[in-house]
Each structure stands twice: as structure tokens, then as C-alpha cells.
Amino acid sequence: MKEFNIVMCGVGGQGTVLASKIIAQTAIRKSMNTRVGETHGMSQRGGTVISHVRIGSEVYGALIPEAQGDCMLAFEPVESLRYMNYIRKGAYIVLNEHPIVPTSVNAGMATYPSFEEVKKELQRATDNIIHTDASKIATETGGIISLNMVILGMFSQIPTCPFSAEDLKQSIEELVKPKFVELNLAAFDKGTTVLH
Numbered sequence: 001m002k003e004f005n006i007v008m009c010g011v012g013g014q015g016t017v018l019a020s021k022i023i024a025q026t027a028i029r030k031s032m033n034t035r036v037g038e039t040h041g042m043s044q045r046g047g048t049v050i051s052h053v054r055i056g057s058e059v060y061g062a063l064i065p066e067a068q069g070d071c072m073l074a075f076e077p078v079e080s081l082r083y084m085n086y087i088r089k090g091a092y093i094v095l096n097e098h099p100i101v102p103t104s105v106n107a108g109m110a111t112y113p114s115f116e117e118v119k120k121e122l123q124r125a126t127d128n129i130i131h132t133d134a135s136k137i138a139t140e141t142g143g144i145i146s147l148n149m150v151i152l153g154m155f156s157q158i159p160t161c162p163f164s165a166e167d168l169k170q171s172i173e174e175l176v177k178p179k180f181v182e183l184n185l186a187a188f189d190k191g192t193t194v195l196h
Contacts, residue, residue: 001032001055001056001057001162002056002057002058003054003055003056003057003058003068003070004054004055004070004071004160004162005052005053005054005055005059005064005068005069005070005071005086006020006052006053006054006055006069006070006071006072006073007050007051007052007064007069007072007073007083007086007087008020008050008051008052008053008072008073008074008075009048009049009050009051009072009073009074009075009076009079009080009082009083010049010075010076010079010096011046011047011048011049011075011076011079011100012046012047012048012049013046014049014075014076014100014147014148015075015145015146015147015148015149016050016051016073016148017049017051018148018175019051019073019148019149019151019152020036020038020051020053021175022152022168022171022172023055023152023155023171024036024053025171025174025175026163026167026168026170026171027053027055027162027163029167029170030163030167032055032162033055033057033059034053034054034055034059035052035053035054035059035060035061035062036051036052036053036054036062037051037052037054037061037062037063037064038050038051038052039051046100046102048079048082050079050083052064052086055162064086066085066086067085067086067087067088067089068086068088069086069087069088070088070091070160071087071092071094071155071158071160071161072084072086072087072091072092072093072094072095073094073151073152073155074093074094074095074096075096075134075147075148075151076098076099076100077095077096077097077098077099077113077115077118078099078112078113078118080093080095080118080122081113081118081121081122084121084122084125087125087126088125089125089126090126090127090128091128092126092128092129092130092158092159092160093126093128093129093130093131094130094151094154094155094158095119095122095130095131096131096132096133096134096147096150096151097115097131097132097133097134098133098134098135098136099112099115115131119131128158130154130157130158130194130195132154132194134147134150134151134154134191134194137150137187137190137191137194138187141186141187142183142186142187143183145180145183146180146183146184146186146187147187149184149185149187149188149191150187150188150190150191150194151191152168152172152188152191153165153187153188153189153190153192153193153194154191154192154194154195155168155191156188156191156192157191157192157194157195158195165188165192168188169185169188172184172185172188173185
């Protein structure tokens with residue numbers, strides 16, 4: 001594989017950083033050249049978080065150039081719009097429908113777009129959008145803390161994913177604290193059923 005670029009975006013506390021580590025660990029275990037770049041806003045206060053995961057023999061820098069992302073894992077709808085400039089035409093987007101509404105919206109100083117508006121904007125770049133309320137699935141599986149695992153499960157099912165579900169699950173077992181492994185694997189498995 002020459003190059004596969006994954007843009008991961010969300011807000012603080014959603015587990016984007018751990019998810020990027022799991023993907024990177026999987027690539028490294030399979031002897032793939034891997035680069036990870038992370039940018040954190042006020043992540044403790046729900047600020048924006050973006051991770052770049054780059055895999056392949058022709059990858060050198062940690063940050064994905066604009067319009068070169070092959071896949072986006074979006075943990076929050078509006079964050080997908082904020083970073084859609086990174087994805088190429090026809091890229092796959094794995095999208096959590098559940099919004100985290102900023103305080104400016106609650107205070108009446110801004111508006112939050114509907115999910116349909118978000119999806120319509122993303123469709124200017126690609127029709128390959130897989131979406132569900134991943135937050136709801138995580139909560140029903142045992143805790144919102146496992147949202148990132150639902151997203152990873154969905155990612156494992158897209159046609160361009162360079163890893164099998166089993167590859168990613170092995171990395172989850174290696175990186176997640178032992179007492180949370182069972183919950184996280186259950187959430188991952190729920191994510192794998194979204195496309196079926």
C-alpha cells in the first residue's frame with residue numbers, strides 16, 4: 001500500500017485519540033509505515049480534536065495534505081464539516097449522527113445545522129457516507145465511553161479499510177485497560193453491524 005490517509009475528528013472526551021492509536025498500532029503490527037499527527041483544542045472542555053493517521057510506503061509527514069484523505073471518522077456531525085477540506089472526492093465518511101451542541105447555540109448566539117444539512121454539505125465531496133447514532137449504540141452497549149469503538153467497528157466494514165475487524169480487535173485488547181476490554185469489544189462488534 002502506497003498511501004492511505006484517515007482523518008479523525010470530534011470533540012474532547014469522545015475517544016478520538018485512543019481510536020487513532022488503535023489504528024496506528026494495527027498498522028505497525030502489520031509492518032506498515034505509519035505516521036500519526038494530533039491537534040487538540042480545549043479538549044477537556046469539549047473543544048475540537050483532530051487526528052491524522054497516515055499509512056503506507058510513500059507516507060512521510062504526519063499531517064494529511066488538503067484533499068488527500070481517503071477516509072474520515074467523524075465522531076460529531078459539525079466537526080465533519082470543519083475538516084471536510086482534508087478528504088478527497090469519493091472518500092468514505094463514517095459519521096456519528098449525534099450532535100454535541102456548543103454553549104453558544106444553547107445561549108442563542110449561534111445555530112446548529114440539522115443532520116440533513118450536514119449530510120447534504122458532505123455530499124458535495126462524496127456519496128460514500130455511512131452514518132448512524134453511534135452515541136446511542138455505545139450507551140445501549142454499556143457506556144458512552146465506548147463511542148470510539150462503535151466508530152472503529154463501522155470503519156472496519158468500509159470497502160477501503162486496510163484492516164480486518166479481527167486485526168483492529170487485537171489492538172483494542174492490547175491498548176485498552178483490561179477491565180474495559182469486554183465492553184469495548186462489544187461496542188466494536190455493534191459497530192460492525194451498521195452497514196448490514
